[in-house]
Amino acid sequence: MPKPKSPATGSERVLRPGFQERVFDVVRQIPEGKVASYGQIATLLGYPGVARHVGNALAACGNSELPVPWHRVVNARGGISTRGAEQRQLLESEGVVFTPSGLVDLSQHRWQHALRD
DNA sequence: TCCCTGACTGGTT
DNA sequence: AAACCAGCCAGGG
Numbered sequence: 205m206p207k208p209k210s211p212a213t214g215s216e217r218v219l220r221p222g223f224q225e226r227v228f229d230v231v232r233q234i235p236e237g238k239v240a241s242y243g244q245i246a247t248l249l250g251y252p253g254v255a256r257h258v259g260n261a262l263a264a265c266g267n268s269e270l271p272v273p274w275h276r277v278v279n280a281r282g283g284i285s286t287r288g289a290e291q292r293q294l295l296e297s298e299g300v301v302f303t304p305s306g307l308v309d310l311s312q313h314r315w316q317h318a319l320r321d
Numbered sequence: 322t323c324c325c326t327g328a329c330t331g332g333t334t
Numbered sequence: 335a336a337a338c339c340a341g342c343c344a345g346g347g
Binding site for chain 1: 341342343344345
């Protein structure tokens with residue numbers, strides 16, 4: 205039979221369907237005043253390296269029926285999304301502190317899901 | 322099906 | 335510190 209071209213053969217690093225839901229699930233667990241990074245969530249789900257997809261999934265959080273606190277997800281440097289205008293305000297209203305350079309102070313607000321470094 | 326883009330990241334210049 | 339680059343993989347044109 206013809207050789208399968210699917211990248212899943214050999215090494216299955218393909219995102220399973222339902223990935224987006226899982227992302228929402230985790231994000232909903234972030235408490236007020238805390239933030240997590242895209243990469244942190246990807247790793248938590250078992251897919252290190254797919255931070256982009258976390259962001260991509262979050263971009264569609266409007267499709268979710270349950271509310272998703274998307275503003276509590278920031279990039280690895282504590283920077284907020286390209287649509288950060290609203291995001292910053294939401295975070296500050298939860299007591300999140302920003303550094304003078306406009307980044308979330310991760311040393312103070314990083315959510316650790318009961319884990320540690 | 323090819324090519325480009327993306328709410329990302331970590332390493333190298 | 336900032337720019338650049340390679341890796342990641344799904345979606346859309």
